Amino acid sequence: MNLPWGYLIGLLVLVLPAVRLPRMPIGPGTACFFAGIAVLELPFLASAAFAASTALAAAEGDLDSPVTITAAALAGACLTLTTWRGMRAMPILMRAMGGLCLSPRLPWSRILLRPFAIRPRSIERIANLSYGPHGKRNLLDLYRHRSAPANAPVLIHFHGGYYTTGHKNSQSLPLLHRLAEQGWVGISANYRLGHAGGFEAHLQDAKRVVAWVRAHGREWGMDPDRIVLSGSSAGAHMSALAALTSGQPRFQPGFEDADTSVSAVVGLGGYYGAYFDGGPDGDPLTHAHADAPPFLIVHGGHDTVVPVEGARRFAEGLQAVSAQPVVYAELPGAQHGFDLFHSPRFEAVVNAVEAFATHACATAAKR
Structure with missing residues (x-):
């Protein structure tokens, strides 16, 4: 099974900001900050990018496996959670x-x-x-x-x-x-x-x-x-x-x-x-x-x-x-x-x- 790795990596970027990570040294902590700040503070732009990339993946037949469908659903749920937290x-x-x-x-x-x-x-x-x-x-x-x-x-x-x-x-x-x-x-x-x-x-x-x-x-x-x-x-x-x-x-x-x-x-x-x-x-x-x-x-x-x-x-x-x-x-x-x-x-x-x-x-x- 050929998985759309580029799309899946993009979904991972949406998932990680919703997770409370354990305490870590300053180097990895700073890397996590830079990796997630755009999704956390620009949630509506992130949602637009998620919708566009998912539509493109569907058009190219990349959403035809349980793995990609589950990953997309998880990413969507995490993005919704991130947006809701910002509104709180x-x-x-x-x-x-x-x-x-x-x-x-x-x-x-x-x-x-x-x-x-x-x-x-x-x-x-x-x-x-x-x-x-x-x-x-x-x-x-x-x-x-x-x-x-x-x-x-x-x-x-x-x-x-x-x-x-x-x-x-x-x-x-x-x-x-x-x-x-x-x-x-x-x-x-x-x-x-x-x-x-x-x-x-x-x-x-x-x-x-x-x-x-x-x-x-x-x-x-x-x-x-x-x-x-x-x-x-x-x-x-x-x-x-x-x-x-x-x-x-x-x-x-x-x-x-x-x-x-x-x-x-x-x-x-x-x-x-x-x-x-x-x-x-x-x-x-x-x-x-x-x-x-x-x-x-x-x-x-x-x-x-x-x-x-x-x-x-x-x-x-x-x-x-x-x-x-x-x-x-x-x-x-x-x-x-x-x-x-x-x-x-x-x-x-x-x-x-x-x-x-x-x-x-x-x-x-x-x-």
């Missing part, structure tokens, strides 16, 4: 947010027709503004509405990449674009990569971005008293450390007197454990305290790059000491890097971030 993000986030008003509406035309993170024409990107002394690693991009609103709240985002790779203007763009459409100013910043400088180098860069907004924000229409830090993966680690160590001059040499406090923190698929050297100062929980700003922590339940247990540990530890809200939402079926596309899952997360950040900034102004 909204009710889970609404439950996690408690009494905070969260819009349940999703931009379906964008999700279905324009799922890729292309900047809307209403949003301008001002690229490569320098915020520190370290050349291209200390550059940031600024996103704002072309009407250039004044006194706008600010969301700063740091990309992930294991502290060894990555670049601004690559992650959480749907979030930055949405907030800019709603009158915010979004910032996506580079920072020094590599482990030679320890966690202190990354932390100093994160704090320098906050200090830059404090010093120059009004020149660009920003309100320097309403700053939200956010990050993906390693960027969430940076954001958490920066927020929890504000007011500690030893972590900002050369600009010790700068105010690096923020109104809130958002972590997306974040790592929250110790840095590579294993020292306690590189672990955000070491610095947890009662006056920590509000945190929103969102993590994928099927993350094979940064296992979800670390996010749970951090959320529980911070909740035990902080006087401010610590919101934790675990997204069923979500992998690492769920912030790359206009998917039903990430659009629900964007709704939650907007509501959380707006509320946190308003509350901080009253404190």
Whole structure:
């Protein structure tokens, strides 16, 4: 019996994202992430590809065996499960947010027709503004509405990449674009990569971005008293450390007197454990305290790059000491890097971030 191996391999790509894989080393975990992210976050495009390939296989007589029919049925069921899990993000986030008003509406035309993170024409990107002394690693991009609103709240985002790779203007763009459409100013910043400088180098860069907004924000229409830090993966680690160590001059040499406090923190698929050297100062929980700003922590339940247990540990530890809200939402079926596309899952997360950040900034102004 001649089996259509190309078609069957394609079906396997649809099946694997629906399976919760065991904990594994970072290399295989990252490979699983890249293999499944398109299916997980672009489920409607994946469904269209599945329908087209199945129709072609049927036309060529490749669906004439029990093996291929069973495989196609299994793949279809797994794709349906993957899509359903993505749709569950909204009710889970609404439950996690408690009494905070969260819009349940999703931009379906964008999700279905324009799922890729292309900047809307209403949003301008001002690229490569320098915020520190370290050349291209200390550059940031600024996103704002072309009407250039004044006194706008600010969301700063740091990309992930294991502290060894990555670049601004690559992650959480749907979030930055949405907030800019709603009158915010979004910032996506580079920072020094590599482990030679320890966690202190990354932390100093994160704090320098906050200090830059404090010093120059009004020149660009920003309100320097309403700053939200956010990050993906390693960027969430940076954001958490920066927020929890504000007011500690030893972590900002050369600009010790700068105010690096923020109104809130958002972590997306974040790592929250110790840095590579294993020292306690590189672990955000070491610095947890009662006056920590509000945190929103969102993590994928099927993350094979940064296992979800670390996010749970951090959320529980911070909740035990902080006087401010610590919101934790675990997204069923979500992998690492769920912030790359206009998917039903990430659009629900964007709704939650907007509501959380707006509320946190308003509350901080009253404190």
